[in-house]
Amino acid sequence: MKARLKDLLTFGLFWLITIYLELLLDVFGGIDVNAGNVLYIFLFTVPGAAIIFLLTSIFKNKKINFILRIVILSLVILFFAIQFFSRAFFHNYMSIESILAGGKGLMTDFADETVKFVGERFYIALLLILPIPALILLSRFDLIKNENATPSGRLLSVGTALFMFSLGLILVTNIEEDHRAYEENYEFDTAASKFGISAAIRLDAEYLAFGHGASSDFTYDDTSAILMGDAENDSAFLQADLYSSEGDITVVGGYTADDTQSAPERITTASEDSAAGDPEEKEETAPKPKIYGFHTCGLDFATMAEEETNSKIAGIHRYIASLTPTRENDYTGIFEGKNLIFITAEAFSAELIDEELNPTLYRMATKGINFTNYYQPVWGGSTSTGEFSNMTGLIPAYGIGSMRHSIGKNMYYTIGNQLRRQEYFSRAFHGHAYDYYDRHLTHENLGYDLYMGRGNGLEDLIKGVWPESDLEMLQGTTDMYIDEQPFSVYYMSISGHTNYNWAGNAMSKKNKDKVEELDVPTPIKAYYACNLEFEYAMEYLLDLLDEKGILNDTVIVIGADHYPFGLEQDPSDTYRNALGDLYGYDYTNVFERDHNRLIIWSGCLEDSDPIIVDDPVYSLDIIPTLSNLFGTDYDSRLFVGRDVLSNDMPLVLWGNYSWMTDKAMYNASTGKCTPFEGYEEEVTPEYIKAVKTMVSNRFSFSKNVLDYDYFNVLFGSKDE
Numbered sequence: 001m002k003a004r005l006k007d008l009l010t011f012g013l014f015w016l017i018t019i020y021l022e023l024l025l026d027v028f029g030g031i032d033v034n035a036g037n038v039l040y041i042f043l044f045t046v047p048g049a050a051i052i053f054l055l056t057s058i059f060k061n062k063k064i065n066f067i068l069r070i071v072i073l074s075l076v077i078l079f080f081a082i083q084f085f086s087r088a089f090f091h092n093y094m095s096i097e098s099i100l101a102g103g104k105g106l107m108t109d110f111a112d113e114t115v116k117f118v119g120e121r122f123y124i125a126l127l128l129i130l131p132i133p134a135l136i137l138l139s140r141f142d143l144i145k146n147e148n149a150t151p152s153g154r155l156l157s158v159g160t161a162l163f164m165f166s167l168g169l170i171l172v173t174n175i176e177e178d179h180r181a182y183e184e185n186y187e188f189d190t191a192a193s194k195f196g197i198s199a200a201i202r203l204d205a206e207y208l209a210f211g212h213g214a215s216s217d218f219t220y221d222d223t224s225a226i227l228m229g230d231a232e233n234d235s236a237f238l239q240a241d242l243y244s245s246e247g248d249i250t251v252v253g254g255y256t257a258d259d260t261q262s263a264p265e266r267i268t269t270a271s272e273d274s275a276a277g278d279p280e281e282k283e284e285t286a287p288k289p290k291i292y293g294f295h296t297c298g299l300d301f302a303t304m305a306e307e308e309t310n311s312k313i314a315g316i317h318r319y320i321a322s323l324t325p326t327r328e329n330d331y332t333g334i335f336e337g338k339n340l341i342f343i344t345a346e347a348f349s350a351e352l353i354d355e356e357l358n359p360t361l362y363r364m365a366t367k368g369i370n371f372t373n374y375y376q377p378v379w380g381g382s383t384s385t386g387e388f389s390n391m392t393g394l395i396p397a398y399g400i401g402s403m404r405h406s407i408g409k410n411m412y413y414t415i416g417n418q419l420r421r422q423e424y425f426s427r428a429f430h431g432h433a434y435d436y437y438d439r440h441l442t443h444e445n446l447g448y449d450l451y452m453g454r455g456n457g458l459e460d461l462i463k464g465v466w467p468e469s470d471l472e473m474l475q476g477t478t479d480m481y482i483d484e485q486p487f488s489v490y491y492m493s494i495s496g497h498t499n500y501n502w503a504g505n506a507m508s509k510k511n512k513d514k515v516e517e518l519d520v521p522t523p524i525k526a527y528y529a530c531n532l533e534f535e536y537a538m539e540y541l542l543d544l545l546d547e548k549g550i551l552n553d554t555v556i557v558i559g560a561d562h563y564p565f566g567l568e569q570d571p572s573d574t575y576r577n578a579l580g581d582l583y584g585y586d587y588t589n590v591f592e593r594d595h596n597r598l599i600i601w602s603g604c605l606e607d608s609d610p611i612i613v614d615d616p617v618y619s620l621d622i623i624p625t626l627s628n629l630f631g632t633d634y635d636s637r638l639f640v641g642r643d644v645l646s647n648d649m650p651l652v653l654w655g656n657y658s659w660m661t662d663k664a665m666y667n668a669s670t671g672k673c674t675p676f677e678g679y680e681e682e683v684t685p686e687y688i689k690a691v692k693t694m695v696s697n698r699f700s701f702s703k704n705v706l707d708y709d710y711f712n713v714l715f716g717s718k719d720e
Contacts, residue, residue, distance in 0.1 A: 006145035007153025010057070011160070013144055015049035017073070017131045021080045022196045028124055029087035031193050036178075043168035044199035050161035052076070054154060062146035066139055069146075073135060077128050083197055084124065091565040092380055093197065095188035096204050097401030168199075177671040184696065185657035185668055188399065189380045218319045218697045292328040295628070295643075297635035299714060313713055316704050319697060323637040326624075326646040331611075333631025338602065339554040340419060340488045340630070341541070344387045345534060346467075346496040347527075348560035350374070350597035351582050357515075357528060358535040360542060361599070364556065368601030370610040371644075375618040376560040376596040380655040384437045386561030386619065387492060391416070391446050393623035393639050395655070395702035403442050405706045412711035413639065415623050416447015416488055418632045425484035429453065430492040431462050431473035439492070448490055452477070465506035467530065470495040470537040478544055485550065495533035498566020500526040500578075507533045523567055523578040551603035555629075558599040559622055590654050591665055598622065600629075615650040616660045638711075640698045653695045661691060 022041045026033045056069040086094040138144045149157075172182045172195075181190050186207065192200035305317035355362045379385035385396040388403045392414055396402035411417060420426050426448045434440050434453025443451040452458050454468065461476030462468050470493045481487045495507045500523040502509050507530035514532055515525045538556075545551040567579040579593075580586045587593045598617060605611070620641030627634045628643040642648040653659040657668040663679040666672070666688065675683035704710060 003145065003147075003150050004152050004156070007053075007057070007149045008156060010144040010149075011049060011053040011153070011157040013135070013138065014052045015046055017135075018045040018049050018052075018076075018198060020131065021077065021128070022198065024124075024127055025080055025084055025087070025197060026193075028121075029084060029093075031087075037194065037196075039171070040168060040178075040194065040199065041196040043164045043171070044196055044202075046161040046164040047202065048198045050157045053157050054149070057145075057147075057149035057154075060148050065148070066146045069135060070132065073132060077131065080197065081125070081128055083192075084128070088121075091568055092189040092378065092382075093192040093200065095380070095399045095401075096201065096208065098188075098380075098399040177669075180657070180668065180671070187380055187656045190656045190669065218315055218700050292332075294325040294327055295634055295636040296325045297633070297638070297714075299635070301637075310708075312704065313708055313710070316701065316708070316710055319701065320635075320637050326628075326636040326643055326648045329628070329643075329646050331645045332628050334604075335555050335602065335626075335629040336631040337486055337553075338604075338630070339486050339550065340415065340424075340557070340626075341491070341554065342391075342415065342489070342557045342626075343491045343493060343559070344383075344390050344561050345558050346383065346493045346561060347498065347564040347566060348376075348496060348531075348534075348558065348596065349564055349582065350595060352528075352531050352535075353597055358532070360535055360539040361558075364538065364542075364558070364599045364601040365597060367606045367610060368599065369605070370612050371598040371600075371617050372612065372614045373616050374596050374598045375591070375594045375616065375652050375660070376562060377590065377594050377618060377652075377654045378562050378565075383492075383561045387437075389619040390559045390561070390622055391490070393620050393641055394705055395620065395640055395653075395699055397699060397703035397706070400437070402706070404438055406445065407438070407441050408445070409706060409709045410712035410715065410717065411446050412715050413623065413627070413634060414446045415626045415630070415632075416490060418447070418627060418634065419486075419488040419630070420447045420449070422486075422632070424486050424488040425481055426450075426488045427452070427477070427481050428490040428492075429458065429473060429477050431458065431468040431470060431494040434458070443490070446490075447488070467494045467497040467505065467507055469507060469510075470534045471540060474537045474540055478541070482544065482548060482550075485553070492561075493534055493537075495537075496527075496531045496564070498564070500524075500530070500564075500566050502526060505530050507531075521578055521581055524582050527564055527567060527578075527582070545603070553604075555600065555602045557601075557622065557626065559619055560596045563594055563596065589667055589669075590656070590658055591660060591667075594654070600625070611645075613644050615644065615662050616652045617644050617650070618652040638714075640702055651691070651694060653698065657692075657695055657699075659691060659695050663687070664691075666691070 019041055022045060023033065023038070025031075026037065026041075031037070052069075052072055056065050056072060059065050059068075082099065083093050086092065086098075135144075139146055172178050178194065181187075181194050182203070186203060188200055188204055191203055301317045301321035305314045305321060308314035308317055352358050353362055353365045376386060377389070379389060379396045380399050382400065384400045384403050388394070388396045388406075392406065392411060394402075398405050416426060416428075428443045428446075428448035428451040430436075430439060430451075430453040432454060434451070434455040434457075436453075439453065440451060440456065454462055454464070458473070458476060462472045470491075473491065473494075481489055497505075499505055500508060502512055502522075505526060508526040509529075511529040511532040512525075515529045518525055518528065520528075538558075541556070542551065545554050564579065564582070567582060577586075583592070583595075585592070598619075618641070620639070621644050622641070624634070624636060624639040624641050624643045625645060627639075628645060636643065636646075636648075642651070644650075650662045651659060652661075654668070659666050659668075662676075664673055664675045664683040664687075667674075673683065673688050
């Protein structure tokens, strides 16, 4: 009886330790701890505690069991410490994939910052390791059992774990919002915040090993809702899935190849003057209708689905066959043959678009295509996820690991690969370590004949400070391509990287005198200062293009990787609300937090009125929009985003399955859909259900493109 009681006490200790670590992580990670959160942690930590207890109670030698417990507990604490660092530094928890992809870089490239970060929070490190001396003391005074467990002790621990876990599942199943986060809308950071790290890791491992139906299969719906416009618009119908429930799939409102010949014509209207007068004269002088074709690749996806033996690939074919492609438009091909410089700007924000502080960026943002309602979702990761969404037009379904999943795959529709097929001269550059996030393995596959960073060619051109200078990066690399036209060049900037202070950011310190008179908190001054280096880089670039006489023949695209989360640190920092100060308001959701600015500029646009795009736009819209502007051959159905200059339905989505259209926004964290003014009657339950279907299927498509190398299936090997 005494042995069994000690078994239960030992099992209970591991359970208590796990709960302690979970709550410690939530409290110091800025999570809004509530009764529901605590209850889930209480229920879902039991399986992990039972596993630790069973693994460390199998030997008869109690010294071996004790040592095993110390080792396993140390590894668990280390894992929680990594999650704490990730939450406080990057403002999200890291999935298994993300740790595997980004962990090396955190320990090497950011080692100094990590040591400083931990040093400033030494008391938290002490609290994290507290369970180890507690375990040692309890073992020393023989209050827990280090001998192998009794059969009844093992049975009771397993039974308790199953019972508590079952209660947790029942609770999740009966609360709609929680069930979505747990299953159909699973996303690691959201799950970890709501259910605890233990539950999120178990779900992550389960979905990685066995797949996740909600993120890999397509949802078929028999609701045929009209979501926008009138029936004459090709995009008037739900552009995701209009199916009947009979048989496999029957497309109700989708596109068929025959529509190319019979689709409604888009007509350029005559002026009032030309419309007046004699009808016969008007008929003779009226301009001929302009007919726009569909953006398709000529493949018969419906037939391919019928002939495909792999059920997963056949499912993707059927999904694509159900979609309506977009048409060409007045902007199709206006950049055809021009050079492209595509930049992912580190921690960029709309607030940098200031006429006095950043006149070059202001010029580019207001004299090109003016995006007034742009978003850059964080995607549950950091720079790599934002870069992946910008460059591929796909949702980073594997978090930070998404870019790694593209290695060796045919990434056919990146703008780099599209232009490389047109024999553009191509290069890619990064001012930091060349192999960080394995860019040396990924970026050439994304459409660039050569990728260079510090360590494989740029180390002598860029000073080894933190962060490095974007101006030096541009000055050291433009000679490599400026006379090779047409060229397609990609840059990943670095100067705008956190930390935002004078001691830990070389670019902030370098440009400190330029911002000292600003009436803003010091972290925002430092943020502005380091981004001045990017401003100067753009000034240098435009001057060089002008000097070379190719300003009108070059397109520059700038998109953020994420909002400046370095201004949004954990509560122990004195400037936690600096991001709100930058924005000028206290943001309360991802829509307010992730607003940003996209720049698409060319000298050829400056003498015309700016093209205003005020519909919701986000990073996955960049590639389809550029594809249309450059007049490349592409199939719009094979993008997650849309050409924003088309009549396609606006849809912005986030990694936690939140979304925004031109009519409403849906917050998946709260389960609340808020119609925009004037659309209250149109945002019906059917509308919400239809958009949710679209969002779910776009996650599925993004994941399947990588899982099944789908573009290789369609277009052959990338090496052919």
